[in-house]
Amino acid sequence: MTVEPLLVADQLTKSFGPTTALERASLQILAGEVVAVMGPSGSGKSTLLHCLAGIVAPDSGQVRYQGRDIGAMSDTARSALRRGEFGFVFQFGQLVPELTCLENVALPLRLNRLGRRAAERRAAEWLERLEVAEVSGKRPGEVSGGQGQRVAVARALVTAPKVIFADEPTGALDSLNGERVMRLLTDAARQTHAAVVLVTHEARVAAYSDREVVVRDGRTTGMERSGVAA
Amino acid sequence: MSIGQTFLGLLEAGPRHGYDLKRAYDERFSHTRPLHFGQVYATLSRLLKNGLVEIDAVEPGEGPERKRYAITAAGVTDVQQWLSQPERPDLYLQNTLYTKVVLALLTGRAAADLLDIQRAEHLRVMRELTRRKAGGDLADQLICDHALFHLEADLRWLELTAARLDDLAGKVRA
Numbered sequence: 001m002t003v004e005p006l007l008v009a010d011q012l013t014k015s016f017g018p019t020t021a022l023e024r025a026s027l028q029i030l031a032g033e034v035v036a037v038m039g040p041s042g043s044g045k046s047t048l049l050h051c052l053a054g055i056v057a058p059d060s061g062q063v064r065y066q067g068r069d070i071g072a073m074s075d076t077a078r079s080a081l082r083r084g085e086f087g088f089v090f091q092f093g094q095l096v097p098e099l100t101c102l103e104n105v106a107l108p109l110r111l112n113r114l115g116r117r118a119a120e121r122r123a124a125e126w127l128e129r130l131e132v133a134e135v136s137g138k139r140p141g142e143v144s145g146g147q148g149q150r151v152a153v154a155r156a157l158v159t160a161p162k163v164i165f166a167d168e169p170t171g172a173l174d175s176l177n178g179e180r181v182m183r184l185l186t187d188a189a190r191q192t193h194a195a196v197v198l199v200t201h202e203a204r205v206a207a208y209s210d211r212e213v214v215v216r217d218g219r220t221t222g223m224e225r226s227g228v229a230a
Numbered sequence: 231m232s233i234g235q236t237f238l239g240l241l242e243a244g245p246r247h248g249y250d251l252k253r254a255y256d257e258r259f260s261h262t263r264p265l266h267f268g269q270v271y272a273t274l275s276r277l278l279k280n281g282l283v284e285i286d287a288v289e290p291g292e293g294p295e296r297k298r299y300a301i302t303a304a305g306v307t308d309v310q311q312w313l314s315q316p317e318r319p320d321l322y323l324q325n326t327l328y329t330k331v332v333l334a335l336l337t338g339r340a341a342a343d344l345l346d347i348q349r350a351e352h353l354r355v356m357r358e359l360t361r362r363k364a365g366g367d368l369a370d371q372l373i374c375d376h377a378l379f380h381l382e383a384d385l386r387w388l389e390l391t392a393a394r395l396d397d398l399a400g401k402v403r404a
């Protein structure tokens with residue numbers, strides 16, 4: 001039986017000035033799977049993630065989400081897709097410093113026009129699930145790195161996204177906190193059937209994935225998988 | 231790992247029968263590779279001969295008599311010495327992977343493919359350990375972490391070697 005992939009990168013090429021970041025890179029992500037994108041620094045893995053998420057447009061090639069070409073969408077449609085269907089976790093949480101942790105997690109729901117009370121109720125549930133309910137009234141500057149990153153994971157998951165893009169989500173954390181973030185992120189993603197595209201150069205982080213794709217000099221390897229329609 | 235000294239350490243908490251010792255050892259230290267009874271009794275008779283344990287009690291059973299072993303003062307000293315000595319770090323200077331890479335380069339085969347296959351295998355085992363850790367107790371977590379850090383070190387070597395393959399090929403074939 002073949003399964004239609006949720007997200008497809010097809011022969012992506014991207015250059016920044018004279019530097020080629022991606023060269024005919026391809027990748028397929030199924031619904032609910034956790035895929036680690038690995039490779040040395042400067043190999044193009046973050047550029048691949050940005051192209052997949054519609055943040056950066058490739059010079060050539062196509063990104064398709066549920067069969068739709070992201071590059072052919074209007075800016076408004078692409079923004080709506082990112083807000084509604086995608087969640088993001090970066091190396092440094094990138095929380096809004098002026099808002100409390102609860103308001104940070106509620107923010108994507110507010111941007112999607114959900115009322116404040118309902119948004120904060122759902123945000124509180126996610127903070128609880130990510131084991132950081134105690135920081136809900138604090139601002140990001142008042143919490144530890146590990147707590148801040150779990151707040152960022154809660155914010156990525158609060159809209160019930162279909163895909164979570166995580167770029168070195170444990171890069172700024174010690175081993176114990178990094179492990180906790182990865183366990184909570186992958187457990188929550190699996191429970192909600194969200195796919196995770198996990199960019200990392202750390203093998204212990206990649207070990208939380210279902211499979212890995214290696215990017216080297218802008219090219220992808222390790223694409224073999226059964227059950228994916230060509 | 232020294233089975234004898236581990237037995238002595240377990241016996242410090244109190245006397246045990248051979249079967250209890252095996253069970254405690256397997257549960258704590260050798261989950262995936264339980265000891266054979268032959269190893270258990272061979273180790274105990276060696277410890278007995280060297281005066282590190284003594285028979286504490288003999289109980290009649292349905293089959294052969296059950297002996298209960300206790301640690302002696304010499305046994306306690308032996309464990310103390312073992313625990314206070316550092317383990318020699320393995321140097322891994324001539325490992326199979328290195329040999330395979332050099333042989334692949336010497337014979338004109340694709341060494342990069344070899345490294346890719348090995349990376350995938352290492353990650354497969356790391357996934358298994360990560361899953362085992364998630365469902366395990368603290369002892370399981372510590373054992374798995376130890377293995378995971380070693381596998382991660384191997385992987386870093388694989389990455390570095392992959393980045394140096396062209397240089398290495400030149401040197402090996404020169």
